[in-house]
Amino acid sequence: MPRTTPDRPVDIEALFPELSHHRRTATRLHPRPGTPTAHHSSVGGPFLWPADEPWPVCRERHRRSHGERPADVRLRRHVLAEAWSRRTETGERPGPTEAERTLLDGLEPGEHAP
Known part of the structure; x- marks a missing residue:
């Protein structure tokens, strides 16, 4: 089963033509969980x-910081992936629904305990 990156939801170069001269060829890495041994690299697998x-272990006390909870990041990614995978009868991608937008708006970064 091939794993591919989904189509882009918008054509950035069409929206912002001035960015086209910054385009470069790149390789995206998609690490997958594995079971490496002492003879393998631990990149993408357990350390x-x-x-x-x-x-x-760091035993020093730290102040609260401004950031996002990992669970919120995972939820945001899941909701957006679902939203951009939907297509209308004409093939357009409508994006997040109002309920999804409300949920995403509630996932703003804030003061969280480390």
Whole structure:
């Protein structure tokens, strides 16, 4: 089963022609969970760490910071992927519904405990 990137929801170069001279060929990486051994790279898989060595931990107290919760980031990505995968009878992509927009608007970054 091939895994491909979905079509772009909008043509950025059509909307902003001045950006076209910044276009470059790029390679997108899509890491997948794996089961590497000591003979493999840990890129995209679990980090290989000696079993008899404790994992380093920061015990310093930190102030609250401004950012997003990982669960909110995952939810935003899921909602947007679903929204942009829908097509109308004419093949257009309507994007997020009003209910989805309301949900996405509620996922704003804020003061969260680290």
